Amino acid sequence: MYKVGILGATGAVGREMMKILAERQFPISELRLFASSRSAGKVVEWNGRPVMIQEPSEENFRGLDIVLGAAESDIARLYAPEVVRAGAVFVDNSSAYRMDDDVPLVIPEVNPEDVKLHHGIIASANCSTIITVTAVNALNAISPIRSMVASTYQAVSGAGAGGPVELAEEVEALRTGKPVQPKVFSHQIAYNLIPQIGGEQYEGYTSEEMKMQNEGRKIMHLPDLRVTCTCVRVPVVRSHSISVTLRFDKPVSVREARHAIAAAPGCRLVDDLGNHEYPMPLDTSDQDLVYVGRIRPDLTDDNGLTLWCCGDQIRKGAATNTIQVAELLIEK
Numbered sequence: 001m002y003k004v005g006i007l008g009a010t011g012a013v014g015r016e017m018m019k020i021l022a023e024r025q026f027p028i029s030e031l032r033l034f035a036s037s038r039s040a041g042k043v044v045e046w047n048g049r050p051v052m053i054q055e056p057s058e059e060n061f062r063g064l065d066i067v068l069g070a071a072e073s074d075i076a077r078l079y080a081p082e083v084v085r086a087g088a089v090f091v092d093n094s095s096a097y098r099m100d101d102d103v104p105l106v107i108p109e110v111n112p113e114d115v116k117l118h119h120g121i122i123a124s125a126n127c128s129t130i131i132t133v134t135a136v137n138a139l140n141a142i143s144p145i146r147s148m149v150a151s152t153y154q155a156v157s158g159a160g161a162g163g164p165v166e167l168a169e170e171v172e173a174l175r176t177g178k179p180v181q182p183k184v185f186s187h188q189i190a191y192n193l194i195p196q197i198g199g200e201q202y203e204g205y206t207s208e209e210m211k212m213q214n215e216g217r218k219i220m221h222l223p224d225l226r227v228t229c230t231c232v233r234v235p236v237v238r239s240h241s242i243s244v245t246l247r248f249d250k251p252v253s254v255r256e257a258r259h260a261i262a263a264a265p266g267c268r269l270v271d272d273l274g275n276h277e278y279p280m281p282l283d284t285s286d287q288d289l290v291y292v293g294r295i296r297p298d299l300t301d302d303n304g305l306t307l308w309c310c311g312d313q314i315r316k317g318a319a320t321n322t323i324q325v326a327e328l329l330i331e332k
């Protein structure tokens with residue numbers, strides 16, 4: 001049995017982690033929940049037991065085996081050293097440490113063996129990257145991927161617990177003729193699309209867009225992989241969708257790709273255009289599989305394939321992936 005903490009337990013991902021720890025029957029003898037001073041002292045129920053929210057500190061981390069990170073990257077950076085000094089392993093869902101050389105970045109279906117390389121911190125990848133790479137890694141096994149063009153359609157809950165609240169408030173304001181006042185997003189998201197997630201990072205690409213290449217390279221051990229990505233916020237409540245075009249070293253047929261996806265851990269093939277069957281966010285929410293469909297030849301390159309994948313970014317894209325990493329850690 002393990003003593004486990006969640007840093008950021010009151011947020012969208014933290015709350016999902018509590019649910020999934022119980023659902024997967026993670027062997028827990030004690031669960032400690034950490035959040036900001038705004039939440040400290042509140043009592044929530046977990047597995048039929050009351051648990052009081054605490055403020056994070058080295059003292060409060062002491063005695064824990066694992067702390068799951070479900071806070072923003074600045075909070076992760078602030079507390080990771082204290083978690084490690086207190087003797088626990090920090091399995092972090094934020095972007096804080098993902099690209100550090102001594103921090104493994106893990107999707108359990110793709111590179112589980114990398115967990116062993118940790119020195120106290122292990123990172124879980126970006127949500128769109130997890131959903132995409134869980135699918136494309138199965139195709140990379142058929143023929144190495146040279147490059148990828150991806151466009152993401154990211155749900156409002158990807159921006160945290162405040163995202164869906166803002167979407168609902170805007171829909172209501174528009175229905176009743178009141179002014180829309182965006183706070184979480186930089187523009188009105190109701191009945192709109194916003195082609196920016198994250199700040200500008202490189203040559204007009206945003207930080208969110210560069211994660212697909214940089215994290216994808218590290219997880220799949222493909223240091224030369226080239227990715228062009230466009231990330232778009234869409235007025236969907238939950239589950240991210242990604243359109244992906246892959247260019248391989250040699251041609252991969254649609255039939256081979258369908259077989260590989262159908263057999264891939266963590267994936268479900270949903271690909272029957274004639275019967276209107278393809279992955280959609282309403283169908284992928286509140287479960288852990290990445291649905292993959294619309295697999296077809298890339299008409300611009302004989303070595304290319306185009307596909308569409310969709311997955312719950314709060315579950316597989318964040319909470320579940322992080323907990324699966326913690327499961328690998330205790331199996332070791």
Ligand SMILES: NC(=O)C1=CN([C@@H]2O[C@H](COP(=O)(O)OP(=O)(O)OC[C@H]3O[C@@H](n4cnc5c(N)ncnc54)[C@H](OP(=O)(O)O)[C@@H]3O)[C@@H](O)[C@H]2O)C=CC1
Nearest residue numbers: 008010011012013035036039070071072094158160161318
């Ligand atoms: N939402 C999603 O779909 C995904 C999110 N992520 C990543 O997961 C992390 C959490 O995101 P999300 O759950 O959406 O965010 P939320 O905004 O919903 O939750 C943030 C959490 O951090 C806590 N927190 C804020 N400030 C402090 C502080 N000073 N000390 C301690 N705790 C603090 C909050 O506590 P309080 O309630 O007290 O303010 C809350 O529990 C982020 O790194 C995000 O990038 C990754 C993939 C998907």
Ligand SMILES: N[C@@H](CC(=O)OP(=O)(O)O)C(=O)O
Nearest residue numbers: 093094095126127154158159
């Ligand atoms: N930025 C993503 C969610 C996220 O938090 O990503 P990351 O864990 O890489 O910061 C979104 O808004 O949908």
